[in-house]
Amino acid sequence: MADTIKIFVGARNLEGSTLGQGGPGGAGVSLGVNGFESEWVAAMAAAETASNSVFQRGSQVPIIGNLSDSFTVGSTTANYSLNYGPVVGNLWFDDDTDNADGTDDATRLGNYWHFDHTTAVAVGKIDFYSVALHEILHAMGFGLGNEWTSNVSGTIWLGADSIAANGTGVGLVDVNGAHLATSISSTALEGGAAQDVVSISTGVRKTLTALDLAILTDLNYSAVPEPAHAAVLFGALALGLVGSRRRRE
């Protein structure tokens, strides 16, 4: 479906203090050949064009990964370079919050997670909405993938939109390279209050901020007003794929 990323969601036992995991889909290539060796290079070029037109999903989304190699038929070698964008994503929530190697019952889950996004987060609980939002961003290529990597140099963010939003890209990325640094403040898109960028803290809800949005536009997404609400949607398309890439926490 156009303008959609299909994200598969589940719950499972996640180790230690990991609350959730999310990431974009990965991709693989398998080649089967029949026909004339003399047509091999042209056939590969046509397949490359077709794959990139579908799986890269245009220029308004990040490139998540690239598969490049060559394949030889007889004495003829053809090269390929296949880009893929955010076609699908995955998102997991922890359902073993006491790390007892079993699925928690509803009472224990309810004591740990704050599920109701319409009420303030209870003291000491983890906000389900905030974790979902954080992992959805990972599924969209926030924190991993080629586009993210091309915008990061050490702890410096190189993308122009975020530099403009934050005043500088220096120190914007944490030392592990997959998140923004802790305590980076911005402005909540809904309500306009000062708020840390989307991250996970006990007893606190984090909504999307202007800086999170700037990161997404640096990753090639385009923001458009959602017709019914003063929120934002992100342009993208959807299709199926193989494998998975995951980002913890």
Ligand SMILES: [Zn+2]
């Ligand atoms: Zn994370």
